[in-house]
Amino acid sequence: MLVSATEMLKKAREGKYAVGQFNINNLEWTKAILLTAQECNSPVILGVSEGAGKYMTGFTTVAAMVAAMDKSLGITVPVALHLDHGSYEGCYKCIKAGFTSIMFDGSHFPIEENIAKTTELVNVAHQLGLSIEAEVGSIGGEEDGVVGMGECADPNECKMIADLGVDFLAAGIGNIHGKYPENWAGLSFETLAAVNEKVGEMPLVLHGGTGIPDDMIKKAISLGVAKINVNTECQLSFQEATRKYIEEGKDQQGKGFDPRKLLNPGFEAIKAKVKEKMELFGSVDKA
Numbered sequence: 001m002l003v004s005a006t007e008m009l010k011k012a013r014e015g016k017y018a019v020g021q022f023n024i025n026n027l028e029w030t031k032a033i034l035l036t037a038q039e040c041n042s043p044v045i046l047g048v049s050e051g052a053g054k055y056m057t058g059f060t061t062v063a064a065m066v067a068a069m070d071k072s073l074g075i076t077v078p079v080a081l082h083l084d085h086g087s088y089e090g091c092y093k094c095i096k097a098g099f100t101s102i103m104f105d106g107s108h109f110p111i112e113e114n115i116a117k118t119t120e121l122v123n124v125a126h127q128l129g130l131s132i133e134a135e136v137g138s139i140g141g142e143e144d145g146v147v148g149m150g151e152c153a154d155p156n157e158c159k160m161i162a163d164l165g166v167d168f169l170a171a172g173i174g175n176i177h178g179k180y181p182e183n184w185a186g187l188s189f190e191t192l193a194a195v196n197e198k199v200g201e202m203p204l205v206l207h208g209g210t211g212i213p214d215d216m217i218k219k220a221i222s223l224g225v226a227k228i229n230v231n232t233e234c235q236l237s238f239q240e241a242t243r244k245y246i247e248e249g250k251d252q253q254g255k256g257f258d259p260r261k262l263l264n265p266g267f268e269a270i271k272a273k274v275k276e277k278m279e280l281f282g283s284v285d286k287a
């Protein structure tokens with residue numbers, strides 16, 4: 001059932017669990033995540049980055065595929081189709097295409113511009129029944145050998161953006177997209193606690209879910225995180241399972257070259273990873 005993410009995240013925050021956002025890349029990814037959510041009786045958010053949207057030939061194709069698949073698989077758990085790290089233009093494209101949720105990532109703009117653009121998009125999204133996520137403090141990463149801790153959000157800026165009426169807020173707390181480097185300092189719970197205190201009941205979003213130790217995930221949930229984004233870990237699971245299939249020569253046995261057979265181990269690996277995360281986040285049986 002396609003819905004906005006507002007209600008599911010309000011419930012998650014109140015119930016002290018988190019809903020997983022799993023990014024999709026193609027039909028196999030989408031089917032694996034939808035089926036697992038249904039089997040786990042868990043709400044779920046399908047994340048679509050602008051790059052993945054382009055890869056799948058545009059947001060209109062993505063929205064049509066997800067809506068049709070949700071229906072034909074008989075999915076009854078709440079599913080939000082969400083733009084991940086959207087640009088201003090990307091948000092409008094997804095609104096038009098039929099997404100049920102958008103993220104406007106204005107974290108690289110000066111705060112005044114982030115506020116102006118977020119205000120406008122909050123109004124448009126809410127008029128059409130979509131949920132909207134905003135970001136303060138950028139999510140870090142490793143670039144050209146320079147390891148950033150990830151910029152920690154300013155709790156006062158978080159309050160300013162939260163007060164614009166966004167439905168959930170991503171605050172940088174030392175989290176990083178992709179694999180965490182050996183010397184990663186860990187999540188800044190001091191920042192998260194300060195943000196949580198400022199924004200009241202606002203569900204908080206933890207990006208860069210790949211590789212965060214389980215105890216940190218649980219602590220983050222206890223401090224108001226109600227949405228956790230996982231992307232790289234599903235990619236790694238898919239890659240490992242596909243590599244194993246080929247290295248074992250299974251693609252050369254019988255009809256093992258059939259794409260439906262070739263992609264199946266990766267598909268099953270994504271299902272297992274999504275289930276593992278739903279159990280860790282506490283969203284099983286919360287549909």
Ligand code: 13P
Nearest residue numbers: 178207208210229231232
């Ligand atoms: P990872 O790829 O590190 O899991 O991050 C996903 C994410 O935050 C998408 O916005």
